[in-house]
Amino acid sequence: MSRRKKILLIDDDSDMVDIGRIIIKRAGFKFVPAATGGEGLAKVIAEEPDLIILDYMMPEMNGLEFFNELKQNPEYSLYKDTPVIVLTAHEDEQIDQTPLFESGLAAFLIKPFGHRELINVVENVLMMTEIRRKNAELKEEVKQTKYRYRDLIENANDLIFMLDNNGKINFVNRRLNDITGFKQQEWLDHFLEDIVIPQDKQIVEEAIFEAKHGNPSQVQIRIRDQQNMIRYFSANINPLTENKKLSGMVGIARDVTEKYNLESKIANLESFTQSIVTSMGSGLITVDRERHITFFNTAAEEILGLRAKDVLHRSIDDIFKNGENTTLLPKKDQNHDPVFGQEMEISNTAGNKVHIGFSRTPWLDRADHFLGTIITFRDISESKRMQIEMVRMDRLASLGILAAGLAHEIRNPLAGIKTMAQALEEEVADDDPQLEYLHRIIRQVNRLDELLKAFFSYARPRPPIKKLHQVQDIIHEVSVLLAKRLLAKKVAFKEFYPKNLKPVLVDLNQIQQVFLNLIINALEAMPKGGELTISAKNIKARTVRIERRGRSYRKPQEKLPFVEVSITDTGIGIKPEHFECIFDPFFTTKPRGVGLGLSIVYRIIEEHGGEITIDSEIGKGSTFTILLPTEG
Structure with missing residues (x-):
């Protein structure tokens, strides 16, 4: 390491000395002060400075006298080539600078001056002195060893x-x-x-x-x-x-x-690699040893809803909360072993949960030194949704077959029971207390018969006979049937439809059944009254039909025209843990419910090539959203 240059400042003004000390030390030089010319000459020998800054006007010995003494006195011959900068408050014409420069003065600086100006002069003088020294050495060497x-x-x-x-x-x-x-x-x-x-x-x-x-x-x-x-x-x-x-x-x-050429190849390779990781469909995050995010590609931005500029150089623990950070990157992973094929739910900026599949591999340099961790992931929310939908449809199909068989086997004995009960009912006197038992038997048989009808509707739905209908006309037919119940329940009924709403291509009776079931469910969710709102609008959504065991499922591809119908109540709401199973057959939260209403709704919508989803909040109400195909 090169030694710090030492600067001797000779000035009888103590304020100037203090200022000089601050400026010179801040610039990284060693500072040596002297108040008089005599003291300065003594410190030249004692300190051997690399540069002397000298005030021209001083008592006892002025700048010219000091300079001549340094250059001419044999006592200072070893130091006569030390560069000297003269400071003065006098104008140029008051001091004859010629003899000073002829004697080897390095620079002449007039007060006042800025600290940057002083340091620039100092650095230039030192640099020029070094150059002159090297040139002189070089010239001497050339002469000797040409x-x-x-x-x-x-x-x-x-x-x-x-x-x-x-x-x-x-x-x-x-x-x-x-x-x-x-x-x-x-x-x-x-x-x-x-x-x-x-x-x-x-x-x-x-x-x-x-x-x-x-x-x-x-x-x-x-x-x-x-x-x-x-x-x-x-x-x-x-x-x-x-x-x-x-x-x-x-x-x-x-x-x-x-x-x-090598740097160009490396730069091109880096650019190529950057283009790949930026444009790849999977999210990519790199984290250094201190758990700070060092790279965040475009796919990661899209999946998580975060911007790279907002997360780079920040700790992964500040970005991902509630245990998501330690699932992605455990804090106690000292072995840095790679992990593949993991799944987790992670929150995006909109507050929604995104299901991702991720892998974690160590980031090593060429010497296998650990630099950090590389996390790759992809959004598998749609795959998970399709898996759930496939399981549900398989369950629906299996239970449908079972329900059809049971309904067929049970219906004949029920018919016999009802016939015999009705026959006994005619033979028993009206005041006989046993007549109530017969009435109960007949009511329970009728209840079972209604349940069997639901089973048949669910197990063997007839193919929809599709025609073009206006949604508002379908809703009107259903609302007329339920008008008294709406009034009795003290539920305000509101409808909103745009003037350009397209007709939907549906089976009228089946879609009426869908809206009837959903509206009845909404009324039951508002025991103390409330507000029921139905709205519709034209949209385009990506749906493509693929077959699995004869059933239809969807995956994103091209956008197709639909009418989106939303049915919103202000009822008690549905628990989030029930969302995934609410359309399953026989799932119900009602004490006397069968659990087939929403299953039938789901199946009808599926048969129409549409979609039904739910959004709900406990204590605030629920919204069922249906997509119905239009004529295109």
């Missing part, structure tokens, strides 16, 4: 060239032929700006301009070789001075073509 030095330059791995004051090449080493195929004579007496490709001409012109003003430059240039192929160079162009005058420039250029 031939050895030239041989070293000629056989250097880098391209070394020299320019005159106008930027014309007057020397180039043999490396030129190895790199470009050109002979040295082919470059001599040519301007460097004419050697590089036209696009880099201005870069070279600016570098030469800086060198002419004593400033070194580092530039990236391109040169065509003898085969007309572009080669890339990282070049340093430095000024050469003799007696403080520019005598030319020296350039050292390293061939970085292979490095550039």
Whole structure:
């Protein structure tokens, strides 16, 4: 590590010393103060500073006297080349600067000045001093070992060239032929700006301009070789001075073509990889060892509803809550073993649950050092929904067959029981107390007969005879039947339909049964009265029919026209855990319910190629949403 430069500040003004200390230390230099010229000379010997900043006007010994003493007194001969910057509050014309600069003064700065201005001057003086020192050493070495030095330059791995004051090449080493195929004579007496490709001409012109003003430059240039192929160079162009005058420039250029080509390949590969992970259909999240998210692709944004810019560099524990974070990435996973084929529910920004299938693999470098974790996942909500739907339909089909068989076997004995009970009813006197038993038998037989009719309707539904009907006309027929019950239940009935509502292609009787069942359920959910609202609108939804055991299921594909009918009540609501089984046969929460009403509704809607879904909140009510096909 290079040592920090030490700066000696000589000034009789204590405030100036304090200010200088702050500025110089903040700039990273060591600070040495002195209040007088004599004290300053003593500290030159004691501290051996790299730079002296000197106030011109001081008691006992002014700046000129100090400067002459430092340069001329043999006692300070070892330090006479220490660069000196003179500060003064006087105008330029009041002080003759010529003898100071002739004696080797580095810079002359007039108060007041800004701290940045002072540091710039200090850094420039130190840099120029270092350059002069190196140039002087180089010149001395050249004088002493001219031939050895030239041989070293000629056989250097880098391209070394020299320019005159106008930027014309007057020397180039043999490396030129190895790199470009050109002979040295082919470059001599040519301007460097004419050697590089036209696009880099201005870069070279600016570098030469800086060198002419004593400033070194580092530039990236391109040169065509003898085969007309572009080669890339990282070049340093430095000024050469003799007696403080520019005598030319020296350039050292390293061939970085292979490095550039490798970096280009890496950049292209990174871009290619970035394009893949960005456009892939699965979500991809990378997490570092501190559990901070370092990558979040487009699919992850779409699945989770989060934006990459909002989650990058944040902890995964801040983004995913309620145990979702530890399911995705356990905190105590010290073995970093890969995990595949896991499933979980995760919340998106809309507050909805998304079912995802995910895998987790360690992120390792080339030396197998652990860098973090890669999590890939995909939205399997639709697959899960279809699995549930398939199970439900299989259950419906199986139970339907069973129900049909039971209904057939039970109906004949029931008919005999009812006939005999009715016969006994005619023979028993009206005041006989046993007559009530017969009445009860007949009522229970009738109840069983109604149940069997429901079984038959569920087990052997007839194919729908579809015709075009207006939804509002179907609802009107049903609402007339239920008008008295609506009034008795103190339920306000509201309907909303747009003027351009399309007709639906349905079986009138079956769809009436659907709305009848749903409205009756809504009334039963509002024992203390409430509000029942039915609305409809035209929409397009993606549905495609596929067959499984003769039953129909849907998967997303193209959008088809439907009428969406929503039936909303303000009743007691349905528990979320009942959503998945509410359409299953024989599922009911009613004390005297059979559990076939919504199963029949579901089956009818399925037979029509539609869809029924539910949304409910306990204490606020429920909404059944039905999709019915239109004529298209």
